[in-house]
Amino acid sequence: MATTAGIVVIGDEILSGKFADENAAFLIGELRSLGVDLRRISVIPDDLDDIAATVTRDAARLDLVFTSGGVGPTHDDLTMAGIARGFGTTVVRHPVLEAKVRGYWGAALAEPNLRLADVPDGAELVYGKDQVWPVVAYRNVYILPGVPALFRRKFVDIRDRFRAEPVVAARLYVNGDEGDLAPHLDAVVAAFADVKLGSYPRFSEQDFRVLITLEGRDGARVAAALADLSARLGARVVRSEAPAAVGGPA
Amino acid sequence: MATTAGIVVIGDEILSGKFADENAAFLIGELRSLGVDLRRISVIPDDLDDIAATVTRDAARLDLVFTSGGVGPTHDDLTMAGIARGFGTTVVRHPVLEAKVRGYWGAALAEPNLRLADVPDGAELVYGKDQVWPVVAYRNVYILPGVPALFRRKFVDIRDRFRAEPVVAARLYVNGDEGDLAPHLDAVVAAFADVKLGSYPRFSEQDFRVLITLEGRDGARVAAALADLSARLGARVVRSEAPAAVGGPA
Numbered sequence: 115m116a117t118t119a120g121i122v123v124i125g126d127e128i129l130s131g132k133f134a135d136e137n138a139a140f141l142i143g144e145l146r147s148l149g150v151d152l153r154r155i156s157v158i159p160d161d162l163d164d165i166a167a168t169v170t171r172d173a174a175r176l177d178l179v180f181t182s183g184g185v186g187p188t189h190d191d192l193t194m195a196g197i198a199r200g201f202g203t204t205v206v207r208h209p210v211l212e213a214k215v216r217g218y219w220g221a222a223l224a225e226p227n228l229r230l231a232d233v234p235d236g237a238e239l240v241y242g243k244d245q246v247w248p249v250v251a252y253r254n255v256y257i258l259p260g261v262p263a264l265f266r267r268k269f270v271d272i273r274d275r276f277r278a279e280p281v282v283a284a285r286l287y288v289n290g291d292e293g294d295l296a297p298h299l300d301a302v303v304a305a306f307a308d309v310k311l312g313s314y315p316r317f318s319e320q321d322f323r324v325l326i327t328l329e330g331r332d333g334a335r336v337a338a339a340l341a342d343l344s345a346r347l348g349a350r351v352v353r354s355e356a357p358a359a360v361g362g363p364a
Numbered sequence: 365m366a367t368t369a370g371i372v373v374i375g376d377e378i379l380s381g382k383f384a385d386e387n388a389a390f391l392i393g394e395l396r397s398l399g400v401d402l403r404r405i406s407v408i409p410d411d412l413d414d415i416a417a418t419v420t421r422d423a424a425r426l427d428l429v430f431t432s433g434g435v436g437p438t439h440d441d442l443t444m445a446g447i448a449r450g451f452g453t454t455v456v457r458h459p460v461l462e463a464k465v466r467g468y469w470g471a472a473l474a475e476p477n478l479r480l481a482d483v484p485d486g487a488e489l490v491y492g493k494d495q496v497w498p499v500v501a502y503r504n505v506y507i508l509p510g511v512p513a514l515f516r517r518k519f520v521d522i523r524d525r526f527r528a529e530p531v532v533a534a535r536l537y538v539n540g541d542e543g544d545l546a547p548h549l550d551a552v553v554a555a556f557a558d559v560k561l562g563s564y565p566r567f568s569e570q571d572f573r574v575l576i577t578l579e580g581r582d583g584a585r586v587a588a589a590l591a592d593l594s595a596r597l598g599a600r601v602v603r604s605e606a607p608a609a610v611g612g613p614a
């Protein structure tokens with residue numbers, strides 16, 4: 115079974131276009147190269163009930179959930195409280211994080227900064243190589259900051275624990291109309307239930323009309339599906355990319 | 365009451381990183397300038413049950429839902445069937461669309477192309493200036509193609525029907541730590557329930573540390589909240605942007 119994941123981006127600023135999403139876009143590529151099967155991205159407002167409902171729904175259906183944003187000392191930072199509400203627990207001040215916050219700010223500490231030490235009761239601190247500040251996880255939910263540079267740094271620091279079986283992917287670049295290709299695609303889909311086929315019409319390419327992608331966990335099956343489809347499409351195939359593992363050990 | 369909206373991007377190709385999302389990113393800016401309050405973006409796989417559940421949940425909670433992708437003649441085009449399933453109806457061949465498909469392909473028509481005429485039973489055809497091909501809508505769900513050039517063209521063609529009261533937005537660029545700012549933000553949030561405040565720490569800017577955004581539908585209230593917060597923050601304010609309507613008539 116593939117490892118499945120969801121991303122929940124929490125932030126009015128994305129929905130209102132003040133900032134473009136960078137974190138989901140980054141994580142798509144990371145999860146892909148880790149072999150993790152991303153099943154859903156949700157972008158939601160700074161709203162307690164929406165955070166609670168969205169995160170718990172994903173956490174129940176998927177192996178891993180990554181949240182982005184809503185972590186900080188101001189009124190619009192609601193992720194910890196939302197996750198706590200969703201799982202029916204409360205927010206508590208974590209003593210290890212509190213010591214880190216007090217150490218960092220020293221005499222300049224303002225009371226709201228201590229909110230950076232607040233986590234859902236029962237949360238775990240996950241360390242990578244960076245011993246300065248861990249990632250907070252609650253069950254299978256990994257809670258990451260919204261500032262893109264921090265999001266990337268924290269994820270990269272802990273990503274190796276998520277490594278799964280790589281995806282093997284192949285491609286066919288094809289001439290012809292999708293309507294003509296459809297019966298051939300249907301035949302291969304029926305014969306190779308473990309290989310996922312995608313068909314994407316392109317209108318601005320010079321030398322092909324449709325990109326067909328094939329992927330799965332079993333390279334031999336992907337290769338067999340590619341050979342079967344190539345034979346069916348014959349001269350319509352302009353070029354192909356042989357099955358290859360995506361990503362792999364960093 | 366603001367008009368609310370959700371976007372549902374349907375496509376394995378986005379979740380697996382084969383193509384970067386362009387359609388949600390485009391629609392964020394369009395909805396913002398139309399005054400429509402975007403409340404959720406979901407990116408989901410080519411999966412009937414997931415399409416059914418996600419679209420109907422958004423359609424029940426939000427005024428408008430826009431879907432992207434999953435419309436076409438191949439096995440991975442499941443949007444029409446998913447929406448029909450979600451609303452408890454069936455897919456039927458629409459006679460007006462069938463005539464358009466037959467007229468376009470003529471003698472070269474392949475049977476699967478007729479799937480472009482299949483819609484949930486009871487769907488409406490929505491025309492803008494383009495009389496060639498309408499947008500299919502089912503209740504408050506507008507079903508748009510995934511190819512970005514087509515998505516943009518179809519949305520722009522019908523967007524005027526969605527125009528709502530514009531958002532009025534202002535900004536403060538501030539020095540100081542979010543922890544120090546938090547009590548002042550809390551006071552303004554409490555006094556101006558109809559003005560939404562966002563606080564965004566920035567780490568790579570030369571002349572400020574935190575961007576504070578204020579927005580609402582009532583420009584006078586946004587201006588009053590801006591004045592109140594500016595007075596509270598005093599010399600920490602580096603510069604500000606006065607309240608202004610976002611977007612407006614095209």
